[in-house]
Amino acid sequence: MKIVFxxxxxxxxxxxxxxxxxxxxTHPILQGILISTEEDVVxxxxxxxxxxxxxxIDGDVIESGNVVVPTGIFHDIIRRLPQGDIIFTRDxxxxxxxxxxxxxxxxxxxxxxxxxxxxxxxQKGIIEIEEGTFKDxxxxxxxxxxxxxxxxxxMGALLEKSEDNMTIACLDGYRLAIRSGKIKHDTKxxxxxxxxxxxxxxxxxxxxxxxxLSIIIGEKHVLxxxxxxRIISRSIKGEFLNYKQIVPRDxxxxxxxxxxxxxxxxxxxxxxxREGENDLIKFIIKEDILTITSNSEIGxxxxxxxxxxxxxxxxxxxxxxYFLDILKAIEDDEICLDFTTNINPCVIKPLNKxxxxxYFILPVRLFI
Amino acid sequence: MKIVFxxxxxxxxxxxxxxxxxxxxTHPILQGILISTEEDVVxxxxxxxxxxxxxxIDGDVIESGNVVVPTGIFHDIIRRLPQGDIIFTRDxxxxxxxxxxxxxxxxxxxxxxxxxxxxxxxQKGIIEIEEGTFKDxxxxxxxxxxxxxxxxxxMGALLEKSEDNMTIACLDGYRLAIRSGKIKHDTKxxxxxxxxxxxxxxxxxxxxxxxxLSIIIGEKHVLxxxxxxRIISRSIKGEFLNYKQIVPRDxxxxxxxxxxxxxxxxxxxxxxxREGENDLIKFIIKEDILTITSNSEIGxxxxxxxxxxxxxxxxxxxxxxYFLDILKAIEDDEICLDFTTNINPCVIKPLNKxxxxxYFILPVRLFI
Numbered sequence: 001m002k003i004v005f006x007x008x009x010x011x012x013x014x015x016x017x018x019x020x021x022x023x024x025x026t027h028p029i030l031q032g033i034l035i036s037t038e039e040d041v042v043x044x045x046x047x048x049x050x051x052x053x054x055x056x057i058d059g060d061v062i063e064s065g066n067v068v069v070p071t072g073i074f075h076d077i078i079r080r081l082p083q084g085d086i087i088f089t090r091d092x093x094x095x096x097x098x099x100x101x102x103x104x105x106x107x108x109x110x111x112x113x114x115x116x117x118x119x120x121x122x123q124k125g126i127i128e129i130e131e132g133t134f135k136d137x138x139x140x141x142x143x144x145x146x147x148x149x150x151x152x153x154x155m156g157a158l159l160e161k162s163e164d165n166m167t168i169a170c171l172d173g174y175r176l177a178i179r180s181g182k183i184k185h186d187t188k189x190x191x192x193x194x195x196x197x198x199x200x201x202x203x204x205x206x207x208x209x210x211x212x213l214s215i216i217i218g219e220k221h222v223l224x225x226x227x228x229x230r231i232i233s234r235s236i237k238g239e240f241l242n243y244k245q246i247v248p249r250d251x252x253x254x255x256x257x258x259x260x261x262x263x264x265x266x267x268x269x270x271x272x273x274r275e276g277e278n279d280l281i282k283f284i285i286k287e288d289i290l291t292i293t294s295n296s297e298i299g300x301x302x303x304x305x306x307x308x309x310x311x312x313x314x315x316x317x318x319x320x321x322y323f324l325d326i327l328k329a330i331e332d333d334e335i336c337l338d339f340t341t342n343i344n345p346c347v348i349k350p351l352n353k354x355x356x357x358x359y360f361i362l363p364v365r366l367f368i
Numbered sequence: 369m370k371i372v373f374x375x376x377x378x379x380x381x382x383x384x385x386x387x388x389x390x391x392x393x394t395h396p397i398l399q400g401i402l403i404s405t406e407e408d409v410v411x412x413x414x415x416x417x418x419x420x421x422x423x424x425i426d427g428d429v430i431e432s433g434n435v436v437v438p439t440g441i442f443h444d445i446i447r448r449l450p451q452g453d454i455i456f457t458r459d460x461x462x463x464x465x466x467x468x469x470x471x472x473x474x475x476x477x478x479x480x481x482x483x484x485x486x487x488x489x490x491q492k493g494i495i496e497i498e499e500g501t502f503k504d505x506x507x508x509x510x511x512x513x514x515x516x517x518x519x520x521x522x523m524g525a526l527l528e529k530s531e532d533n534m535t536i537a538c539l540d541g542y543r544l545a546i547r548s549g550k551i552k553h554d555t556k557x558x559x560x561x562x563x564x565x566x567x568x569x570x571x572x573x574x575x576x577x578x579x580x581l582s583i584i585i586g587e588k589h590v591l592x593x594x595x596x597x598r599i600i601s602r603s604i605k606g607e608f609l610n611y612k613q614i615v616p617r618d619x620x621x622x623x624x625x626x627x628x629x630x631x632x633x634x635x636x637x638x639x640x641x642r643e644g645e646n647d648l649i650k651f652i653i654k655e656d657i658l659t660i661t662s663n664s665e666i667g668x669x670x671x672x673x674x675x676x677x678x679x680x681x682x683x684x685x686x687x688x689x690y691f692l693d694i695l696k697a698i699e700d701d702e703i704c705l706d707f708t709t710n711i712n713p714c715v716i717k718p719l720n721k722x723x724x725x726x727y728f729i730l731p732v733r734l735f736i
Binding site: 070073076077080081082102103104105106107108264265267268271272275298299300301302303304305 | 441444450472473632636639640667668670673
C-alpha cells in the first residue's frame, strides 16, 4: 500500500473522522482510523459503533490497500509535519511509514480486516435541508435535550418532516424547544429520534452554507450525507411525547420584552439564585415593569425590566438557568412571553413568526 | 460608606486584585477583597498572605469607609452590569448594596478590621527596569524553575543586578535558563530569589511598554511598584547555586542551526519519545546534518536537520521535552549549540550576543 497525500488534505480528513473516535473504546481497533484506497480516492473511517464518520479525499494511489492507524499519534504527527507531500506506505505486517521532507516516521498499524465497517442503511425516509439552516436549528434547541440516562428516549431530539417544513423538538421535563426550518416541498412525512450527542457533533461538522445535506432514515440508523463525507448514527426507538398537545395555545397574559435586557437581568439574578435551592428566580409582572428578584444565603437582587403588558398581573417563579438557556438561543431582539396562571407553563415565541420557533418552560411552584 | 464608580474602572480593579486571591484559602476573609477610601481615590487589596496586590482607582467618594467583599460573587456581578455609574454603599452591618440602572444587589461583606493588610517593606535594594523587558525575561526563563517541592529554593528564580544589567536565572537540576536585560546604570549590586509563581503572575499583569517598574527588595519580601498598582510577595531565603561556575566556557563542537527547523523536528521526535521512558531523543551530529532519532513501543522516528558544524562528530541524548522548552523560549532565527562530550551539558546561545541569554541542558546518559 502506497499513497502520496498533501499534508493539508490528509490533515483535513483526520480532523474530521477523529471526531467519531471515543477515547473510552475498550477495543484497541476502535481507537484507530481505517484508511483504504478506492481507485483514485482514499476513504477514511472512524467509528465508536454508535456513531461513525467516513470521508473521501484525493490521494495519489501508487499501490492500493488498507490499514488501521492509531488515531492519537497519527493525527499528532500529521499535524506537525510541514506543508507539502506526504508519502504513506504500509508493509505486510501493517507497519506504516510516513515520509515528508527530512522526516521518516514508523508506527505500528492494525489489520483492516478487524475493523467494524459502517452500517449500511435501507432507506425508509429522507429529508433534504440546507446545512446552515440545520446547524442553526440544532444549536438553538439542543440544550433542552434531557441529560437523564434513565430516560434515554429524551436524550434524543425528534426530527419531523411535513410538506415544506422540518421541525426539531427537544425536551427534558422542565422545558421544551421547538425549531422549524424550510425544506423543499415533499408530501412524504417522516420522523426519527436522533441522540443529542450525534446532533451536537453534526452541528460542529457542517458549515453555514446553503449546500444541501440529506438525512436518510433507516430502521435503526440515520445517515447524514454531505457529499464527500457521510455520518452515520444509531437512532432511538420509541414513542416521543406528542408535544404539540402540551403547548398552551391561548394565554391570559402576554408580555412583550427586549430579549437582551431580559437575558442580562436574569443572568445577574441567577448569580444570586444559583447559591440557593432550585436556582429560583421570581417574576412580578405588573403594569409596564417586569420585576425579577432572587434571594439566597449570599444576598439578594432586585431587577426591573420595561415591558408591554397585555392582561393582568402575575407572580411566577422559574429556574433561572433554564430560562437563561432559552433566551440565549433566541436571535430576535424582542419576544413574547405568554402566561395563563402561575402553575402553567410560560410560552416563549417570536413576535410575528410563531411558526419558526416556540419554547416553553414550566414554572417552579411557590409555597409562600 | 458610599462611592460612585464607573463600571469599567471598578471592573479593571477587580480583574487585577482578584489574581492574588487563592481559592484554597481556608480563612473566609482571605477570599475577600478589601475596598477602602483614601481621600479622593479608592484602594483595592487582594492577598493570600504570600502574595498580595493593591491598586488605586478613581471613585467619587461620597462617604468614606472600608469593607471586605466576597471576591467571586462581587466580581461576577460587576462583570455583568452595564457600562455607566455604579453606586456602592455599605451599612453598619457590613452589608453592601450595588446599584446600577435598574439593578439593586445586596450582598454580605466582612468587617475590614479583620483583613490582614499588606506587609510594609524596609528597602535593602532596588532595581528599575522597563515593564516590557522584564515581562519578556520572565516569559523566556520561568519554564526552567523547579517544580520539586522538596527543593523550595529552586522553585524560585534568582534576580541579580550588576551595573547596567539585570539577570534572571532559573534551574531545575536538568536545565538552566539565564536571561539578561538592560537597566539604568547603577553601581549598587543587589539580588533576591523570587517564587516562580510570583514571577508568572507579574508577567501576566505587566504590559509590554517601556514604562519603568521598580523592584524593591526587603528582608523577607519583595515589592513590584507599577505606580497605581503595587504587588508584594514573600522572597525565598537561601544560597542559590553559583550558576556561572557550572556553565562551560569552552566547547569542542559547535553546531549552528535554524531554531524553528530544529524545534519542529524535536517536536515530532518527542511525540514518539513521550511514549517511552525519559522522553529520550538522540542527536547524531555528523558533517552538515544533525540526525534526531527516537524509539518507543509505538514506533520510531528519524529526522534530519541541516547544520553548520565546527569540530568533530558526536552522539548525545536528551529529554525531548526539556530541549523543546528551551527552543520555544528563543526569539532568534539561528542559534549555537555548544558541546564538549556526550556526558557534558549542551550550551544554547544566540550567535553574536551571548550576554543576552544562555541556556544549558544536561544530556541523558546512554548505556548502549
